[in-house]
Amino acid sequence: MAKTVQDLLDMMEELDTYSFATVDALGFPHVRVISALHFEPDAIYFYTARGKNFARELDESGGRLEILAYSEQRNDTIRLSCKAERVPEDQQRHWIDVQFSEQSYLYNVYPGETNEIGVMYVVRDGEFEWFNLASKPITRECIPFGAGIVHEKGFRVDASLCVCCGTCEDVCPQHVVHMGSAGTFVIDEGHCLHCGNCFEHCPAGAIERL
Ligand code: SF4
Ligand code: SF4
DSSP states (O other): OOOOHHHHHHHHHTOSOEEEEEEOTTSOEEEEEEOOEEEETTEEEEEEETTSHHHHHHHHTTSEEEEEEEETTTTEEEEEEEEEEEOOHHHHHHHHHHHHHHOTTHHHHSOGGGGGGEEEEEEEEEEEEEEESSSSSOEEEEEEETTOOOOOOSEEEOTTTOOOOOHHHHHOTTOOEEEOTTSSEEEOGGGOOOOOHHHHHOTTOOEEEO
């Protein structure tokens, strides 16, 4: 059954740590592990100190952010490519209190009133990608979060170029290329590994990278 945004938020909320990736002003990537998140049905909130490079990278990049969550137990990976923005000033205190009440260990890091040096960010829009590499074949879904847009990824057969040699079907490690009802080969995107083996072996150049 197709996953919903709430399914993915619920899966994320069950986990303990998340990788947050940003880019700095020179375009270099930076990743850190964050454990203090607060989930709402339409938003994800998180806290960091205003002086941290993390906050600077978010502010200087217009909030560009990727969050990665992985469950070793279930082999689920959830990627959220998104935009984070600072919570409005008049709501900062409220959301800091919510965050600290849920993750009380934060008081060890920012005791007493020192959590005033922090800032809450919120993510409302993005692109979710969920995949499970333990299923056979693997399973993948991309769904929008809020006003986010899903960008096509992977590979597609160009029917006008396909000579129906069947090579792609033979070399696919997931066996997810088949003859379609229109008489040309098609890739089942929901189970494609994005490995590109079909793309590399197609003798007619009929497989395009999205
Ligand atoms: S390998 Fe290329 S030409 Fe051959 S069936 Fe696949 S897409 Fe068509
Ligand atoms: S990209 Fe890999 S998994 Fe996807 S259809 Fe091609 S060979 Fe199969």
